[in-house]
Every structure is written in C-alpha cells, then in structure tokens.
Amino acid sequence: MNKGLLFSCLITASAVVQAAPISLEYQGFYQRLKQVNKGHYPLIEVAFSVPKANGCVVKSGSLTTEKESFPLTITDKQRIFLPFDDRLKSDRAVINLDMVGDASQCGIAMQIRAKQTKQQYQQAEIVDIQNQMNALLSAMQGFPMRYFSDEITGVNFEFEHPASVVIDGNAQPVEGVFRLSRHALEQITELSFSRAPDVVSPWTNGQ
Template identity: 45%
Template sequence: MNFKNVSTLVAALLLSPTVIADSVSIPYAGFYERLKQVNKNNYQLVEIAFSVPKTDNCKMLSGNITTEKDEFPLTFDKQQRLYLPYDAQLKSDRGLLNIEVKGDASQCGVAMQVRAKTTQQEYKHDTLIAVKNDMDALLDGQQGFPMKYFRKPISGLTFSFAESEQFVTVEIDGKTQAIKNQLQLTSEQLQNLQILKFNVKPSIVSPYVL
C-alpha cells in the first residue's frame, strides 16, 4: 500500500513512508526541515500545521514517535492535526512518526497548511495585512531554489468556520452579509477595507490561493 502525500497548500510534503497493515511510519526529518524555517524566522502571526485529513477511510487511532532507543507520544486532536516537537535531536536520531489508522491506509495522507496562530472576531486593516505578509514570507521560506523565485504571492485570506455554524454574520466597514462556512477576501479587498467583524471567531485563517 502507498500512503499518499497530499498538501492543502502550494507544495506536497515529500515524504517516503513505509506502510504495514493499517499503520504508517514517516521520517521526522521532513517535518523538522519545515519547522526549522518557521522557528529560524520567528514569525509572530503565522505557523505551519500538519494534519491527517479525516475521512471515513482514514481515522487516526493512535500514534507515537520512535528512535532506535526511545519512544514518545504523538499528540493529535479530533480534527487529526498533528502537534509535533521542534527537536534537532529527533532528526539526528532518525525519528519516525508512527500512525495507526482505522480504514484503508492507502486513502490517508499528510497535509501541510500555513495558518494564523490565533483568530479574532474583529480585525483591523493593519492586522490583516500583517497576517497576509507573514504568510507570504513563510511560504517563500518553504520553497526550495529555484522555485521560490517563481512563486506568486498569495491571493488573499480565507476565513473558515466550524461546520456546526449554520450561518456566519460578516460586517465589512459597516456592511453586513451572511456566509456559510467560509469567507475569502482578495488582496485588493483586504487593502481597501478598514474593519472586518464576525459574530463568531473563525476556526482557521489561511491563505487564499487562486
């Protein structure tokens, strides 16, 4: 079986997992290199999130991180986001992420997403622009030579809401509208607005890519 690598944004994770039954082992080194770029530049507003997209055929049961001598727990949440340590020793010791899933492991994947560290119910113009700029800078750091010189800037920001929310009220500079699940604002729209308000906080703020 092949454990497919997928990405919700720009470039897929280039990992080479080994699958046994309904479990998968993935080298920690690939995650470390991406975390290194984030930590080196100390981004204040954005981060990288790794996850195993949840489907009927891919439900995480358990996980750990192992080396030849040690074993550590792998932390993940209900949305199957992986909370990974930034640890040079784990890379040096050739650590492995071991994930057990319920379902068909060949239908699973590991996704990488750039997102805001926190979300707010109200945003001012300067904050939105700063978040977008940090996302662009982080993505530039993730691109290897020479591709970084050909990457287009992101097209704006995407505000995602929990599926349990029926409708979300959005107010942009005093004008109100109702949306379902997601709002996407282009760079031009972000540049022109002054105040953005929601009746509930977004669950995720991520790049909008055309």
C-alpha cells in the same frame, strides 16, 4: 478536502501499501518547523493533520527512535502536534500513525495558518498576517511547494458553522469560507465576525 488544505502540500504515505500504520521520517517535518521557528513569523504557524477523506481515521500516534518512543498529541480534528527537536532529527526519529482501515489512501497535510483567530480585525492586522504567510511561502520554495511561487491571492477565514461578517458596517452571511482578496483588503478599515474563524489561512489561485 478542506479548502484551506488545498493550498498546502500533502505528504502522502505513497510507500505504504499495508493497512496500518503510516510511518514517515521526522526529518522532513523538522525542516518545515525549523523555517517557522528560526524565521520572524510571530503571527503564523505550520499545522500538520490527517484529512478525514477516504475514511482516514487516526487511532493513535508516536515518535520513535532506535531507543525511545514518545506519544503524539492528536486532536479530534486529527491535527498532529509535532515537537521541534534537534535531537529527534539527529536520532532519525520516525512518525508512526496507527490508522483505522487502509493507510495507503491517507497522508499528512501541512497548512500555514494564523496562530490565533479573533472576532474583530483592523486592516493592518490582516495585512501583517498576509505578509508573513507570503514570506514563509517564499522561504519554503522547492519541492513540494514549487507550485506556490506567486504571491497569495488573499486570506481565507474558515468556519465550521454558519456565521456572519461585517465589513466597515456592511453585514453578510458566511457559509464555510470567507475570502478576502489583497485588493479588497486595501479598501477596508475594519472586519468583524459573529464568531471567531476556526482557521485563517492563505488564499491561493489554485483554490
């Protein structure tokens, strides 16, 4: 699984033993989206996706109620875009994912991440992102986030392709994930990359 996803919880389809589809209640996802939308977290978001481990491939997805059905937007990286909608919660909507292969080995991962990534950051910008991630994690305490009660260790900058980072004029290569601890962040002024990170996420002790 992607290192960034190791931070986050995995909402498994444990009750699903047939090949396909995965069906999960929308209400649990709504609660997480509500915490982000109702709180003051302008720099971060919650992203849902199906990890491709175990041959998990999503063919299509939908949100259904007793009377309606809506298609879901799913990217080639299997990120699932879920609406924040009170009516869907009230109507007890269900998320349906049509899978290739055995859906019992698959699930939906939730990850806190920065809304946007940049090639260059000032120290204060990263501190703001880190603080908002900490605040949201604190607001999400309880199952299944009970293991993440401590403050995050720092920030992950995730890259799909090789890159380089320059910290206050000192360059170094990056393969996969570049991690910046809270202590290291206190020592720097400016951070830049040869390309914008694909994902900026929390770094926790469990990673």
